[in-house]
Amino acid sequence: MENPLTLEPLFRLGPVPVTEPVAVTWAILVLAAAGCHLATRRLRLAPGRLQTVLELFVTALDSQIRDTMQRDPGRFRTLIGSIFLYVLAANWSSLVPGIEPPTARLETDAALALIVFAATVWHGIAALGPGGYLATFAEPSWVMIPLNLVEQVTRTFSLIVRLFGNVMSGVFVIGILLSLAGLLVPIPLMALDLLTGAVQAYIFAVLATVFIGAAMGEHPPASQTAKEPRP
Amino acid sequence: MTFDWWTLGLQTVNVLVLFWILSHFLFRPVSEIIAKRQAAAMDELGRARADRARAEAALAEARARDDDVAQQRAALLSEAQEGAERARQHLLEEARQEAAGLRAGAEAEARRLRREAEAAMQDAAADLAVEISQRLLARLPGPGASAGFIDGLAKAVAELPEQTRQGLGAAGPVAIRAACALGPEETRALADRLAAVLGREVALSVSVDPALIAGLELDAPHAVVRNHFRADLDRIRQELGAHG
Structure with a gap:
């Protein structure tokens, strides 16, 4: 029997092995590009139904970011919104028969967590400066420096493991039930998987927001919050 | 893994x-x-x-x-x-x-209307008076109706201007109108009285005019001598109208 935790390349581009998560992500990229292009090519001041849904999503995303970070959401909208949409699309890709969600693989989750980690460091330094950012590791006391450093690593790993464990477990359970019970039995669990996938996408995006906001400090400059939203 | x-x-x-x-x-x-x-x-x-x-x-x-x-x-x-x-x-x-x-x-x-009415009433009263007099005098006997007026006529002729009196009867008989026909004596008396007044004899041409009511009237070329009731009544009526 094939080990479900091993990752075999589908094909190779020269020396680069292309695995299933990469191929599925490419498909998601293509669908996202095409879908977003079609959906936003004729935006109007008097919105239609689809435009209203898109604006509602962006407005809710901005509101979530503003409430969590107490900052202008324009700088973080693309990062947080893209992470949420990608994790959601990747989780729900399991509905397509024969497709394993990319987030059920550690590599994908690690890539997302690394991006969040890099964004945390980047925005922390941008907001506080290199010295100020490093000084946050000595809060509330220099004794906490080792623990804060470990925290940076552990919370990144927690992002990876949380997403990986939830999605992978769902895939495993459905696969086991399919092999044991038949076609229709896993459907309730697949529906539960949809909910789990949406919740995990939301949790991943909210945690990324919290981490970045924490790295930028508790009290943002007044001029930064007073800025108009920008794309 | x-x-x-x-x-x-x-x-x-x-x-x-x-x-x-x-x-x-x-x-x-x-x-x-x-x-x-x-x-x-x-x-x-x-x-x-x-x-x-x-x-x-x-x-x-x-x-x-x-x-x-x-x-x-x-x-x-x-x-x-x-x-x-x-x-x-x-x-x-x-x-x-x-x-x-x-x-x-x-x-x-x-x-004005009142004056006119009063004048009309006076005219009517005068006409009525004349009518009454005329009716009463019409009942007088014929000779008496003219004989009593001979002296009056002669006196009126005597008061005429000399030139007028000279012209009477010069061109012909003097025209006399009487209210009723004069008898011969009355005609003779009238001729005598006129001759006495004029100083000469004149021929008379007497005609009858009942409209005179009573009296005589002498018609000369340049004068008319009236001595009869008709003339008196006309004068009375004019005076009544003038006073009204």
């Missing part, structure tokens, strides 16, 4: 590419249209506020204009009332004057 570093790298790149795709095709255009709508709404709000301010200013101006119009209306109304009162007084005065004029004219007309 294995970990594929190539997959990690590719997925990292893929996610970064997804960031660009979603930013370019989703978040940027949607946030731009939201911002554009907000700007349009703010513009509309600003215009609405400006319109409201203008409307309020126009309303205040209209109210001020209404107040001015009301004041002007009150002034004009008061002035019109005063003018109407003056016109009414003027018309009343004119009416009084016209009524006074009409009353004076009516009174004058009434006086």
Whole structure:
């Protein structure tokens, strides 16, 4: 029997092995590009139904970011919104028969967590400066420096493991039930998987927001919050 | 369990590419249209506020204009009332004057009518008196109706101017009209009396005219001597009319 935790390349581009998560992500990229292009090519001041849904999503995303970070959401909208949409699309890709969600693989989750980690460091330094950012590791006391450093690593790993464990477990359970019970039995669990996938996408995006906001400090400059939203 | 570093790298790149795709095709255009709508709404709000301010200013101006119009209306109304009162007084005065004029004219007309009626009544009374006298005198006997007037006629002829008296009977018989036919004695007496007055004999041509009622009338070329009741009654009536 094939080990479900091993990752075999589908094909190779020269020396680069292309695995299933990469191929599925490419498909998601293509669908996202095409879908977003079609959906936003004729935006109007008097919105239609689809435009209203898109604006509602962006407005809710901005509101979530503003409430969590107490900052202008324009700088973080693309990062947080893209992470949420990608994790959601990747989780729900399991509905397509024969497709394993990319987030059920550690590599994908690690890539997302690394991006969040890099964004945390980047925005922390941008907001506080290199010295100020490093000084946050000595809060509330220099004794906490080792623990804060470990925290940076552990919370990144927690992002990876949380997403990986939830999605992978769902895939495993459905696969086991399919092999044991038949076609229709896993459907309730697949529906539960949809909910789990949406919740995990939301949790991943909210945690990324919290981490970045924490790295930028508790009290943002007044001029930064007073800025108009920008794309 | 294995970990594929190539997959990690590719997925990292893929996610970064997804960031660009979603930013370019989703978040940027949607946030731009939201911002554009907000700007349009703010513009509309600003215009609405400006319109409201203008409307309020126009309303205040209209109210001020209404107040001015009301004041002007009150002034004009008061002035019109005063003018109407003056016109009414003027018309009343004119009416009084016209009524006074009409009353004076009516009174004058009434006086004139009364005078005319009185004159008519006097004429009728005179006619009635003449008629009564005429009827009464018509009952007198014939010779007496003329004989008693011979002396009076002779006296009247004697009072004529000399030249007129000289012309009597010069061109022919003197025309005498009598109320009734004269008898021979009466004719002789008349001829004698005239001869005595004129100093010469004159021929007489006596004719009868009952309209004289009683008396005689001498018709000369340049004079008429009347001595009969008809002439007396005509004179009386003229005098009555003149006194009425």
